[in-house]
Amino acid sequence: MRATTLLNRVLKFSGTNITTVEFDGQGPVIATVKLTARKKLSCPHCPFITKAAYDTRWAESTWRHLDLGGTPLVLKMLRRRLRCPEHGVVVQAVPFARPNARFTRDFEDLVAWLVTRADKSSVSAFTRIAWRTVGAICERVVEEQLDDTRFENLVSLGVDEISWKKHHNYLTLISDHETSTILWGAAGKNAATLDKFFTEIGPENTQSIEAVSMDMGAAFIKSVTKNAPDAAICIDPFHCVQLATNALDAVRRAFWQKARELPDQAFAKKYKGNRWALLKNPGKLTDMQDATLKQMEEDGGELWEAYLLKESLREVFAGDLETEDVMGMISQWCDAATASGMAPFMKTGATLRGHMEGIYQAVTRKISNGKHEGLNNKIRTMTRRSYGFHSPEATLALIMLACGPVTTRLPYHK
Ligand SMILES: [Zn+2]
Structure with a gap:
């Protein structure tokens, strides 16, 4: 032959x-x-x-x-x-x-399949192409696969920002609460970034949206208020708890700074090492962290008080309680935060008070971005993997390949 x-x-x-x-x-x-x-x-x-x-x-x-x-x-x-x-x-x-490709469609499909399943160096070694080229391939595959039908009949969305490639490089991502997939993303994190989403989906698709969950930043609230005035703005419980966690971390840091100036350095070291014991959910602590926490409970004082405040807020949202009960407890929590006299918590209390309506909307609809833990973990993995990509578009394409309504198939499985 x-x-x-x-x-x-x-x-x-x-x-x-x-x-x-x-x-x-x-x-x-x-x-x-x-x-x-x-x-x-x-x-x-x-x-x-x-x-x-x-x-x-x-x-x-x-x-x-x-x-x-x-x-x-x-x-x-x-x-x-x-x-x-x-x-x-x-x-x-x-x-x-595909248009402008230097590889066949089969080769690119193989890369797209591999990149969502294997780490960066495995993909490069196996395919013998540079990591940057992988980014461009992801972009082409995603562009071909995504169509606007994914924007039809949307009801409940989440908007969030993530950083990619070290700090100060942000992507805004829109997730669909019903399917736990990422629908859309763009570089940036201001109101104009989110405006682009509404422009792209058009007024007809915007109409069906009933709720959008987000953090307490002004940018996304501004954009949703302007572009989808009928949609409820839901302040995501996940971000509320995150504020309290940040407040606790601020208290811990101040405590550690003070301790550092003391002659007994062992004391300071102790408060440097207890960061994770304090910030992690108690259910997820290692034995060592658990012991650290017990010691801190015995020591008591402001740091322990701060810890209890953070934990009590987390528990308010974690329980399957009636909306009215949750709202009552949050209000009490804000009072306790103000009464604590700790500046970071007083500030968090005031911020939450300013967003009670949005928190109510999220609680009553049982919406939380934190619920999609699998999706969030996947996004984190993909953003880490995308380090070395030349553009936010390539990073976004990788996220869409792994977390979007895109099916990757091996060339011989068509
Ligand atoms: Zn043409």
Whole structure:
């Protein structure tokens, strides 16, 4: 059997014929291909087809395909240009690769499948491509898979910001509370960032939205009030507890700073090491942290009081209580925070008081971003994995691949 016949039968590309195969024993196997419908030139971005080439130029393109027994396989083809009424002058589309890709669709699907399941170095080592290139592949796969039907009949959404690539680089993410998937994201974290979401989904899709949960920052509240005035603004219990946890951490830090100035340094060390014992949920403590906590209880004082305040707020939300009871307890909690005399808690109490309506809306609807723990963990893993990507778009694409309404399939499982 001839090598071209063999490859045509093995690779099974539709609408594409392998005409010659070259291999010098060292580099990649190079297969020259031709499209079977050679006279029809299609736009890579839309269904437009024409027989008229834009000019007489033939440009050579190559695409890396899945390896042949460990040796890279490269497809080579001469392509023409055409003028699409919508997209202008473009290089003709090929059925086996996405627009602007240097890899075949099968190769990219393999990378997309792998990247949500394996760590960064495994993906790079296995596919022998740079991590940056992985980002660009994720973007292309996601762009092809996502369509606007995911914005239809939305009812209850969560909006949150996450940092990516060290500090001060933020992404705003929208999740669907009903499906626990990420629907949309964009770089930035201000009101204008969230405005883009509402512009994209349009007024008709906005109408069905009944509730949007968020933290207490002004930006998202402003955008939802403006763009979806009928939707209830829900202040996420997860973020309320987080405020109290931050207040506790501030008290602990101040305590530690003071202790550091004392001659007995062992005392200071103790308060440096107790950070996690204080901030973690009691159910998740290690034996050591548990012992630290017991010691702190015996010591008593302001730090222990701060700990109890944080824990009591967490428990208010953790229990399956009636809305009225929860709201009454939060109000009492705010009084206790003010009465504590500890500045960080007094501030938290005042902040919560300013958002009672939003907290009520979240509690009565039983909405919390913290409930999607699996989703949040996945997002965290993906953001860590995306370090080294060149753009927020690539990071977002990776998040959408893993947490969005996107199905990744291996090329041989179609
Ligand atoms: Zn077009």
